[in-house]
Amino acid sequence: MEQKYTSALNEYTLAMKQSLEENNTDVYLKSLSCIATVYDVFNDNPRALYYYNKVLNTVDRNKHSDLYSSTIAKMVVCYCNANDIRNAKKFLELQKKYPQSDKRKHTYLLLINQGLIASKEKKTDNAIIIYKQAIQFVRRNMMDGIYAAPIFNEIGAGYMEECKYDSALAYYKECEAIAERQNLYGYLSDAYQSLSDCYMKMGQEKLAESYKNKYEEICDSTFSRGKINAASNKLLMAQEEESDKKMMRLADTVNMQFLVILIFAVLVACLVCTICIILRLYRKQMNSYKLLIHKDEEIEALSAPHPVKAINNLTAQQADELIKRISDVIGNDEMVFDSDFSLARLSQEVGSNTKYVSMVINETYKKNFKTLLNERRIREATRRLRSDGEYKDATMQTIALSLGYNSATNFIIAFKKIIGMTPAVYKNIKKGSDSEAFDYDE
Template identity: 25%
Template sequence: MRHFLLLLFALILSWSSFSQNKEQLSQLSFDALLDTIQKYQFSDIEKALDAAEAYTLKGKRENDKEKEWLGMQSSILVNVNFRKYKLANEQAENALEFVRSNKLPDLEMQVLLLLGDLHGIVTTVDQQLFYYNELLQLAEKKNDPSYREYALTRIARVHDISGDSQKALNLYKKSLEYFKHKPLDSLYTQIKKNSTLVILYSSMALAHLKLEHIDSAKLYNLEIKKFQEKELDSCYGVYAYLLEGEIAYEEEKFDEARENYEKAYSICPSEYDLMALNKAYALGKIEVGAKNYKRGIEILQSALDDYQVTAAEEGFMRDYYEKLAEAYKNTGNYEKASFYYEKYLVSKTEYTKLKEDAKESFLKRERANFKRDFDAVVSEKESSKSKLNYVLLGASIIVLILLFLLLKFYRNKRANEIKFRDLLAKIEAAPTPDEIIDTKDAVLEEKNTSDVPEGTKQQILSGLKKLEKQEYFLKQECNSYNVAKKIGTNTSYLSKVINSHYGKNFNTYINDLRINYTIIRLKNDVIFRSYSIQSIAEEVGYKSADSFTKYFKKDTGLNPSFYIKEIKNIA
C-alpha cells in the first residue's frame, strides 16, 4: 500500500513529463490508473486521456480484453466530459469493432448503449434508434432482460423527444414493473435497484410535466422521496429535490423552487461544466419567473460565457436562450434581447428538426417492419415473382395505409365535432341534468319486482332521489351495498327497483349520474376545466383516469380532453 501511494504521489508531482511516456505509465496498477482518470476526468483532459490510454495499453500487454475495453471506455467518457462528442463517437465505433472481433457480447451491449446515446448528439435520431434496436435484438438473443429494459427506456426517451410522451410513459411503466420485481443478486444489489427505480420514477414524472399532468408528477415525486432514507448510489438523492424544484417552478412557487434547486446541487457538487450550466439555468429561470430580471441575467449570462456552447449542443439550448431574451427585454436591453431571441429561434428550429427526425425515424421503422413482414408472407406464397414487384406492392400498400389513416383521422375529428354539437344540444334540451345521458341496458340483472312490496319500492325511489340531491354518487365508496344501507333496504331489492324503474343496472345508473354531473360542471366551471383528467376523475368518484375516460367516452362518444378543449373554444 505504501509503495502504491509513493508511486501515485510521484506521478502527480512529475505530471509535466507524464504524457511523454505512456509505456512507463502503464507499469502502474490498474487501480492507480483508474484513480488518476477519475481525479482528472473533468479538470484536465490530457492527464485523464493519458491515464486511460495507459490503462488500455496495460490491458493489451497483459492480454486482458476486458481491461483493454475499460481503458477504451474511459477515453470515450473523458472526451464526452470535455464535449468532444465526434471524437468520442469515433472511439465508440472502434470499440464496437473491438468487442465484436473478440466475441465479447456483454461488452458489446455496453458499447451499443453508449453509441446510441452519442448518436443522439452527433448524427441523427435514426442512427440513435439503430443502435438502441441493435442492443434490443442482442439482449433478446442473449436472454438478458436487464439490457432489454435499458434499450426500451432509451427508446422511450426518444419517444418523449418526438412529442409522444404518452408512449414514453407506457414503456417506462413496463420497465418499472420489471426492475421492481427483478431478484437481487451480486450485480443487481439493493442499492442498484433503488437507484434504478429513482431514475425511472424521475423520467415518468418529467414526462407527466411535459403533458402538464402536475398531479401525476407529484405522485411520482412522492415515490422518489420514499427512497431518500434508503441506500442509493451517490448523487441519486438529488432527483427528489430537482423534481420538487421543477413542480414548484411550474406552480410559480419561486422561493420553494429556488430552495429545492439549491439543495439538489449542493448534495452532489461536480466539476462537470454541463452541471454548472444546468444549475445556472434552473436558478436563472426562477429569477426570470419571479421578475428579478437583473439577477436572472447575472446567473444565466455568466454560466453561458464560461460554458461556450458547441454546435452540436445548439439544438438543446432553446429554453436557455428564451429566458435570457426575456430577461434582457424586461431590463430594456433590446440589443441583447434581440440577439438571444434570434439564437432561441435558431435553437428552436434545430430542436423542432430533432423532434421531426424522431417522429420520422419511428415511422420509417414501422414502415420497414411492415414491409419486412409483408415481403416474407408474399415470398412464401408467390416465390416466382420478382423482388421488385414485392417492393412496389409493399410501397403501394404502405401509401394506401397512410392515406387511410390520414382520412380516418380527419373523419374522426369531424365525427367528434358532430358528437360535441349533439351533446350541447342535449344539454340545452334536457329539463334536468340527469336526463342528458340516460343509458338503457339491454341485459338487466333483476328486472322482476313482483316480490318487492310497493311501499318498499317507493321508499327506495325516494331514497335514491335524496342521495342524488346530496350528490352521494360522487363519492368513491358509492356502491350498491352502501347505497342500500343508507336507504334502509337490501342490495337485491335495490337492484330490482333500479332495473325496473330506470331500465338500467346499478353501475350504469351511478355512471350516468357522474357523467351528467361532469358534463355540466365542465361546461360551467372554468377552474374545474383546468384540472388534470386524473383529478377530475377523483372529483367525480372514479379511482383512476382510465375508468373515468372509458365511461365518459361510452356515454358521450368523446374523450374528456376533447370535450374540455371544445368547451374552452366556445366559452
C-alpha cells in the first residue's frame, strides 16, 4: 500500500518460505498473489501471470472466495498491461461472476477494469465516462486517496489521447496532489511522467524537463531495477530450495513405495499387476527426465542460422558475409567466454556496427544477441557438466566464471531458462542415466 515494491517482494518471499514450512495455505496463496502484483507493477507480465495462475490452480474457490475473486480482478489488469484484450475480457466476465464479499471494493475494481479495457480498445470517450463514474463512486463512499489517484491519471491519459491538453493537465495535477500528500511514490512517478509528456505537448519545455527530472529521480530511488533483480534472485533461490526439497521427498516416497510393493509382491501374487503398473509409470518418469537432458543437443539445431536474405541497406551477399564473420566469432571459445564480451565487441570484431550486427542476428537466427550468447555458453556448460575431465569436480561458481558469467546465480537462471532445470539437477540426473538404455518409444 505504501508502494515500496522491492521491500514488499522481499517480505512476501519470506512469508512464502515460512508458510510452506508451517503448511499455512492461506498465507502461501496470498503471498503468491501479491508477488504477482509486484511483477505486474514492473511490467514483467509473463512472470506476474505465472504466479496468478499458480494461485488460481491451487486455491479452493469456496474456502478462499475473496482471494480467488481479487486474483481474477488483478489478472484483468495484467492482461491489459500485456495488451491481451481477449483474455482481459474473459477474466472481466469471471470477475463479474465471482464478486468479492466487500461490495464496495468489488464495484470499484469492476469500474477500473472496464475503463482500462475501453482505453486499450481505443474507446477513449467511453473510458473517460467510466473513470469519472469511478471517481464519483470513490467520493460518494469516502474511499482513501490511493483509490482515486490512479483514476485521475487514467482520465488525464484519455484527454491526452484526444489532444485536450488543458483537461489532461488538470487531472494529472489531481493525481500528483494526492500522491504527494499520501507519499504514494508509485502513483507520484506516474504523475510526474504524465505531466512531463503533457507540458511537452503544450510547448512548455522547461516545465516538461523539470517533471522529467523528478520522474527519473523517484524511479532511481523507488523503482531501482538492480534492487528488484536482487529481490527476484532471493525469490528464485527460495523456490529452488523448495523444489529440491519436494524432489527429495518425492524420491524418498517413491523408493519407499517401491520397496513395500516389492516385498508384498513376493508374498501376494495378485499384487504383481500393480507392481508392473508402478514400474511402468516410474520408467516413463525417468524417460521424461532423460528427454529433458537431451534438450541441450537440440539447442545446437535451434542455433543454426536461417537462409540469409537482403536486410534493409544490406544486400544478401553482404548479410551472408557478415553472418559468417559473426558465426566465426561466436565459435571462438576464448572470446565468447570472456565476461566483457558484448554486442559492441562483437561488432568491432566483425568490422561492422551494432545496428547491422543486431539486425542480421535477429533476422538469421530469429533471436537477439543476448539469447544467442546465452545458448552458446549454456551449450558449453552442458558439455562440461557431462565431462569427466577438468570440470568433473568443479563448483557451479567455477563453471559460471569460466563461461563469462559474473555470478553463479546469473548462470543458474540462464541455464534453467534454456535447459529447463538447474545445473545441479542436470548433473545428478545425467550421472544416473549415462549407463541406462534410452527408450524413445516410451
